[in-house]
Amino acid sequence: MNTVGSPRYAPEWLALREDADARARAEQLLGPLEGFLAEAAASGGPLTVQDLGCGTGSMGRWLASRLNGPQRWFMYDRDPTLLENIAARMPRESADGGRLEVVPQQRDITRLTADDLAGTSLVTASALLDLLTADEVEALAAACAQAGCAVLLALSVEGRVEIDPHDPLDEEFTAAFNAHQRRTDGGRRLLGPDAVEAATAAFERNGATVHTRSTPWQLGPADRALTAQWLLGWVAAACAQEPSLEAASEEYLRRRLDACDAGALRAVVHHRDLLALPGGPAGNVPA
16 A cells, blocks of 8 residues: 555545455455465464555455464555554454464565565555556566565556446546556656556566456445545546646536435446466466
């Protein structure tokens, strides 16, 4: 969620989206991942997990209790306030009762090397991949390949949004938002909606077997607060990229937020999860 050079994310926003994130993540990818980790654990000692751009730890809270065995989580973020008390917010044990250890670290995750990942069983991240550049993804894939670890990258944006009821301006805001996601930020050209395709190619070039699964947010009347905040941020990013949309944005938002408040708005925000496993095919992943 947070790399050096990326914007700081408010804990309130991360808390608001955590339930939708948890509902969306691809549980189908855990079978092949557990198979790989079981072999890694056979050598003894805890699984070592590196959580990149961990935010408040939502990925760890979702994943740690779904994996077996003792685990040591290194949780990286650029924002020290997000790392405060993160260990207390993590599960206390794994799926089979194994002990969890949490090590928070403030650092630039775009500079991780194979040496940094030595002994790592799994590298994971949520809502991070689309904030990276092509070179950063290539470097991450190469480092993970050299370290021989699995990689699970969740909730990367795909650039597709479906809002019901439809509005004639939906496509314009979507196109502007996607261009904003692909912007150059501090000299870094972000991948945005192209991230999963670029990462798949990068990991495959480095000898990994890659599985991906669609993981959309399905937002309805029960998600009014999240939907409203997502709409505000989505429109703001679109207008920042395409100032000509400013004139229409106020009325567009009024219509959308009124419908949201009335429980009459639904949105599907498309994401994709990616699992990369070292070596050859590791079995089929259920659809």
